[in-house]
Amino acid sequence: MGCDGGSIPKRDELVKQKQKRAKVDQKILNRVQWFSCALSKKELVAPVVACGLGKLYNRDAVLEFLLDRSAYGDGDMICKHIKSLKDVVTLQLEPNPSFSESHSPSLTNHDQEPVARYVCPITMKEMNGKHRFVYLDTCGCVLSEQAMKEIPSKACIKCTKPFKSHNVIVLNPKAEELEAMEQALTEKQARILAEKKEKKKAKANKKEARNMNSADSDMLDSSTVSKRKLDEATDPSKHKKQHITERTLPEPQSQRSLSSTHSLTAAVAAKVAEQMAINANRQKSSAIQSLYSNRRTTKENFMNR
Structure with a gap:
């Protein structure tokens, strides 16, 4: 049986063992x-x-x-x-x-x-x-x-x-720490993504609320104009009263001061004209004034008889 070139196999060749890292x-x-x-x-x-x-x-x-x-x-x-x-x-x-x-x-x-x-x-x-x-x-x-x-x-x-x-x-980190860090990183990324979505949603809601407020104000202005036009159509006297009221409103301070200046200038001009007329009457001769006078002289002579 010997000397035939055979060999004796080892255990690790016959039995599969767990591979070592x-x-x-x-x-x-x-x-x-x-x-x-x-x-x-x-x-x-x-x-x-x-x-x-x-x-x-x-x-x-x-x-x-x-x-x-x-x-x-x-x-x-x-x-x-x-x-x-x-x-x-x-x-x-x-x-x-x-x-x-x-x-x-x-x-x-x-x-x-x-x-x-x-x-x-x-x-x-x-x-x-x-x-x-x-x-x-x-x-x-x-x-x-x-x-x-x-x-x-x-x-x-x-x-x-x-x-x-x-x-x-x-x-x-070590290999045993890496798994926990991967989980923490996944949670962190999810949290950041949720925060971004919340910010985006809040921004969209704020923009929508701003647009609604502007639309409400435009509707309010249009309704006010339409109501005024309806009042004018149904009650013209009310519209006239409103215009009268607007005309009788007190003038601004600048307009009041301008009108008072004009009235003062007119009064001065009238007073000067009156004084000039008086001076002109004084300059007339007494003879000419007697011709146009209605008074009669008491003493008569051959000239005025």
Whole structure:
């Protein structure tokens, strides 16, 4: 039976076993997540943006993706939740004083420890994957989780802008945290959409109410005019009385002052004319006045007999 070239099979060849998950080198994973864009796989260079799932992107890559969603082959799998620039937040990153271009991280050289471009402005810890970092979607400031715990506050430690607990987003979360963040992001997007619908509905109702008010005022004016015309047709005397009343209304102050000036000028002119007539009568001779006088002289002579 031996020496026939046969072999003895092993157990793992005869029995199917559960495949083990391939282990990923954490150092390589950190370099990919913290030093390169999740979309273009290029080095992270400001301006850097982050989505609601805590992934880091170059802003230029996101713009290219929004303009052409087929620009990157796996773009729809990585950031399918990004529909516009409103879905990402521009990060306010603190530069690392000890960083230089010569220390630029290399994704291929795993022997060299890279120096992070950015640090926490409070603890000065580097963003290299060894420490947990968060960002605030209200202002975009990036802080280490340790700084947030050591200095509890309801306002940003860096820019003092207020925030709430749901505004704190973990950068590059763990796999077990990602599912909860996806659910929170879905709820947030639904809430924002509902708020937009409410604002749009309120704006439409306000516009409709404004149009109704203007229509009511126009109807009121037209009804007033029609009622006046009907009154004039049924009772002309009422219309005449109204015109008389309008004519007998007191004149404005300017017209009253003008009429009083005219009356004063006429009185002065009449008085001057009267005085001139008196002066003219005085200038007549007594002889001529006697000819036209009706009085008789008492003394008679041969001239007037």
